[in-house]
Amino acid sequence: MNAGSLEIAQALTDAARAIHQPRSLEATLDAIVEAARDTVPGFDHVxxxxxxxxxxxxxxxGTDQLVWELDTLQYQLGQGPCVDAIREFPIVPVEKAAEDPRWPDYMPAAARAGLRAQLGVRLFNEDETLGGLNLYSVHADTIAAGAVELAALFASHATIALGRARKEEHLNDALVTRKVIGQAIGIVCERYKITEDQAFxxxxxxxxTSNIKLRGIAQEIVDSTNQEYERGADD
Structure with a gap:
């Protein structure tokens, strides 16, 4: 294995390790984009x-302010490699950006900002599309050999991190919902002198009857009860 291959293997190992360390999602994704920037040939920002x-x-x-600016421009216009990678094609390569006619509103503005090549890679699992890995070059007009495949490997690491965060988010939402409904049941039991089953x-x-989700009804009862308590405490 040559020195370049060893560096790539180490970068991928570091990205995998970042996913499993007890850190925030933001810190994990920061580690992944920095490793991708330093490893995927020909791209300056990720x-x-x-x-x-x-x-x-x-x-x-994002590894540079240019990432945030070009990403935001694509979101606002609803077009560009980043948007297409998420919504249409899993991999969207762009070479000689100033000459690419596919995104007539985005590409001229991006080229004026210094963009010369771009690569969008979809982040997805078997259940859903999670997002995209966006790579930008301000120095090279073409995409280096092997860059797409290597970017896809980093995208897989980002997919794992985002998928785990989604599961944790759903779990936290479920726990909050359960807690709020439990509080509302207790309030209704006390207010109307009924059993927990009757309150549920x-x-x-x-x-x-109100066409409002159960959690919304429960939250409204809890909030109104807290407000009544606060008014009583003030009096």
């Missing part, structure tokens, strides 16, 4: 975008 369920796309990590069915009926 960023990671996340796709939200409402259709919005947000940048969570009371909340379910209120949710059904």
């Amino acid at each position: 960023g990671i975008s996340v796709a939200h369920s409402n259709g919005e796309i947000e940048t969570l990590a 069915h009371f909340l379910v009926r209120a949710s059904s």
Whole structure:
């Protein structure tokens, strides 16, 4: 194995280690984009975008301000390699950016900002599209041999990190929902002198008739009770 291969292997190992260390999602993604920038040949800046369920796309990590600027420009215009990698094609390479006609609003502005080549790689698992890995070059007009495959390896690490964060987020939401509903049941039991089962069915009926999710009904009961308590304490 030559020196270049050893450096790549070490960078991938470091990225994998970053995922399993007890650190925040932001710190993990920062480590991945920095490793990708230092390892994928021909690219100067790297960023990671996340796709939200409402259709919005947000940048969570970037190695340079240019990443945030070009990412944001693509989100605002609704076009560009970053957007296409998330919504249409899993890998979107761009060479000689100033001459590429595919994104007539984005590419001229990006070229004026110094962009010469770009690569968008989708982050996805078997269940959903999570976001994209975005690589930008301001020095090379072409994409080096092996760069796409190497970028895809870093994308797989980012996918693992984002997937884990999504699962933790869903778990936390479930725990919060359970806690709020439990509090609301206790309030309804006390207020109407009924059993927990009766209180739960009371909340379910209120949710059904108002077309508001059960958690929303429960949160409203808890919030209104807290407000009543605070007003009473002030008096």
